[in-house]
Amino acid sequence: MSVPAYPHPHFLSRERTVVGIGFNRWLVPPAALAIHLCIGMAYGFSVFWLPLSRAVGITEPLACPADMGFVQSLFATGCDWQISMLGWMYTLFFVLLGSSAAIWGGWLEHAGPRKAGLVSAACWCGGLVVSAAGVYLHQIWMLWLGSGVIGGIGLGLGYISPVSTLIKWFPDRRGMATGMAIMGFGGGAMIGAPLADLLMRRFASPTSVGVWETFLAMAAIYFVFMVAGALSYRVPREGWKPAGWTAPAAAANRMVTHRHVHLDVAWKTPQFWLIWGALCLNVSAGIGVIGMASPMLQEMFGGQLIGVAAGFSELTAAQKGQIAAIAAGFTGLLSLCNIGGRFAWASFSDRIGRKMTYAVFFVLGFALYAAAPWAAHSGSVALFVLFFCIILSMYGGGFSTVPAYLADMFGTHMVGAIHGRLLTAWATAGVLGPVLVNYLREYQIAAGIPRSAAYDQTMYILAGLLVAGFLCNLLVRPVAERHHMSDEEVARKQGTSAAAVARRESEVHADFEDFVEEGKDGAMPLPQAAGKVASLRTTPPALVAFAWAAVGIPLAWGVWITLQKAVALFH
Structure with a gap:
């Protein structure tokens, strides 16, 4: 039987992932989740800071000489690292995530999600291996290079790899589709942090804190899941649409285009930079709170958290340990809201539109940030926690809604690459938000303001950022016709x-x-x-069920562990 001769594409090429009739699109979201749940551990890396700060001393940190210079500290093997030095890995994660997504987003559109997913797995897991060697040899620069730089590149490619694919598989539910995948990035720490804690305790010995062994074990586990996810990616054939679904008429919603804009044109349009500004301001407000959630709750409520009428500075060491456990529950609860918001708000945006969803983020967020100091000073822990649970749900929702927003504006053809460029807003916010919150707090405390009131000014400034974000979103209009690609250009590509x-x-x-x-x-x-x-x-339906179980069971375990910790908040 003769078959027409077409060039046979390479196994890793995008063309080999194209499928036709009969493929179940619900097999793609768990593939995306398998990758996002692994790279999402970036949010949970703080679980390693304390053990790494005593990697030499084992039981207690062994301080470096006071006269040791910065360059010497990079190669010193006889003293422990400061947590501030380790924290640079966290900064590098998100700076490299945004920059690598921007640089290689265009390549991803041509290479396809399978190749990008495999490169992401190699970088993220390879970075953990380099970091393990860095811990074993006690070289801090190897941790920055391994997890920070190489791992950060893996974060960027892994984060954007499923975006355009899912949007093409779910043209009828763009928000829900991206929400399912990006939800995994928020949930990665819920699985990874307790897993890392279990492994470190298992590998700890009189001569090791168990971190380098944990890095190697997690690299192996993550590599299996990420490769399985990457190989499971499939792309629909051009022109495919769900059975029984008809695309809405172009005139029905001018904010949803049926054309396509090229990457090189999209990032020069006002729409791109307005959405960039909206995302950056929304993330700046939320990410600053995430980084200071635990100390913020402890310092604002102090002994009230354990029924003692005393400020934070007046508590004993044992009492501070008690409220620290409660604050850990608060942080876990915020993580759950971050995850749930990624799915819920993105799905909700399918009903009310992306621009309206972002308008809700900014209006409601402004009200909650402005009211947070009042909730704290009135002594209502429950109200304060509720406010920030909603705020963090909208922080997560901003990430998961923005890919669909971009697809509405610029079409689906190059949405992955455009999304990659837009993630430079995240890299910017990753510096702006924490710096704003941390330095304002230190300034307020240095000025003699009580710790319970040290965050008031910060909350009002964050509310002001959301006003600016609201104006950016308000100015978004449909992309001008002259920016769209012609049918001939799309057909060629x-x-x-x-x-x-x-x-x-x-x-x-x-x-x-x-x-x-x-x-x-x-x-x-x-x-x-x-x-x-x-x-x-x-x-086969059994294959779909197995794929969802493979990602659903670990996620359910992470949620259960987090809920157990959050219970302490209400006791």
Whole structure:
């Protein structure tokens, strides 16, 4: 049986991931989750700071000589690192995430999600291996290079790898689709942090705090999950749409385009920079709170958290330990809201639109930030916690809604690359937000303001940032017609995928004719031949169930652990 001759694409190419009729699109979200739940551990890296700060002293940190210079400290093996030095890994994560997504986002659109996912796995897990060597040899620069730089590149590629794919599989539910995947990035720390704690306790010995062994173990576990996720990515053929779904008429919603804008044009439009500003300001407000959530609750409420009428500075060491445990529950609860908000708000945006969803973020966020000092001074812990749970849900919702916002504005053809450029807003916010919150707090305390009131001015400034974000979002208008690609340009760029689909469909058609011939010859009963053809075109339901269980069970475990810690907040 002859099949039309088309160039056979490489296994890692985008063309090899294109599938035709019968593929179950619900197999793609767990593939994205498998990668995002692994790289999301970046949020939980603080679990390593204290053990690493006593990697030499084992039981107590061994301080470096006071006259040791910065360059010497990079190579010193006889004294422990300060937590402030380790914290640079966290900064590098998000700076490299945004910059690598911006640099290689265009490459990803051509290379496809499978290749990008595998590169992400190699960088993220390889970075952990380099960091393990850095801990073993006690070289801080190896941790910065391994997890910070190499791992940060893996973060960027892994973060954006499923975006355009999911949007193309779910044109009817763009927000929900991206919310499912990006939810995993928020949930990665819920699984990774307790797992790392278990492993460190398992590997700890009189001569080791167990961190380098944990890095190696987690690198192996994550590599298996990330490779499985990357190899499971599939891309729909051009023109595919869900059965029974009809795209809304272009005139029905001018904020949703049916055309496409090229990456090189999109980032020069006012719409791109207005959405960039809206995301940056929303993230700046939220990320600053995430980094200071635990000390903020402790310092604002002090002994009230344990029923003692005393400020934070007046508490004993034992009492501070008690409220620290409660604050850990608060941090865990915020993580849950961050995750839930990524799915809930993105799904909600499918109903009310992306621009309106962002308007809700800014209006409601402004009200909650402005009212937070009042809730604290009135002594209402429950109200204060509720306010910040809602705020953090909108912080997560901003991340998961923005890819669909970009697809509405610029079309789906290069949305992954455009999203990569936009993530430089996250890199900017990752510096702006924490610096703003941390330095304002220190300034207030140095000026003699009580710790319980040291965050008031910060809350009002964060509320002001959201007013600026509201104005950015308000100014977003549909992209001008002159910026759209012509049908001929889109067809040229889609030509390779179309050829791959044609080749695959020709092969399936050839197989069908072969099976029919076998049935006629009596070699195979016709019903069996028909069933064999159907198996080529449909995804087994058991495979879909297994894929969801593989990511759902670890996520459920992480949620359970977090809820157990959060219970202390209400006792």
